[in-house]
Amino acid sequence: MANKTFHTAFGVYGIIEKDKKLLVIEKNGGPYINRYDLPGGSLDQGEGLSAAVRREILEETGIKIKDFLQLGTVAFRYPWKYQRYTWNEHICVFYLVKNYEGNSQSMVSQFVGQDSLGSGFIDLNNLNINNSSPLVLLAKKYIVSGVFETKDISLNKWDVL
Numbered sequence: 499m500a501n502k503t504f505h506t507a508f509g510v511y512g513i514i515e516k517d518k519k520l521l522v523i524e525k526n527g528g529p530y531i532n533r534y535d536l537p538g539g540s541l542d543q544g545e546g547l548s549a550a551v552r553r554e555i556l557e558e559t560g561i562k563i564k565d566f567l568q569l570g571t572v573a574f575r576y577p578w579k580y581q582r583y584t585w586n587e588h589i590c591v592f593y594l595v596k597n598y599e600g601n602s603q604s605m606v607s608q609f610v611g612q613d614s615l616g617s618g619f620i621d622l623n624n625l626n627i628n629n630s631s632p633l634v635l636l637a638k639k640y641i642v643s644g645v646f647e648t649k650d651i652s653l654n655k656w657d658v659l
Contacts (some may be wrong), residue, residue, distance in 0.1 A: 504575075510551040511538030512566065513557075513637045514595040519619035520641065521602055522634055523558045527613040529578045529586055530631040532659040534620060538590075539613070551593050558614035560603035567594040569640070570648035574632045576656035581595075586656075592646065595622035606656055 513536065514521035522534035537558040541550040552563050569592040578586040602617040625638050632651060640646045 508589045511536040522639040523614040523617045535631040536633045559617035566593045573650040576653035
């Protein structure tokens, strides 16, 4: 990996499916800007994984998680010019949300660090590489197949829209 400088990001993400639709957020920052992404994100200092996924999903969608299951961890690597870095390594812990209360909000509160414009359920057939993050595409594959693959994913090309 000579001449590659990696930015490393770590986060927790929720998969919420209803009627063959996936709950996604509209991303307004980072390498997935202008694409659909899964609700979730980074941990606050001293925060555990479970608390972080609950908080992030509530902040980004308005939904309160009641029951969830950790599916596994996947690292996504792809080219991304950011600050002094040329590549991104996004390490993601995925959760299947089994039960929740509330409705997704198409608009959410904006504050420093908020990278969601709002959320909604999108038909799986309308999610593709041109409008979705690699996290969303992995979630779609899991919903369709019923198998969650924890194999890391490397992309030779990634377009920031």
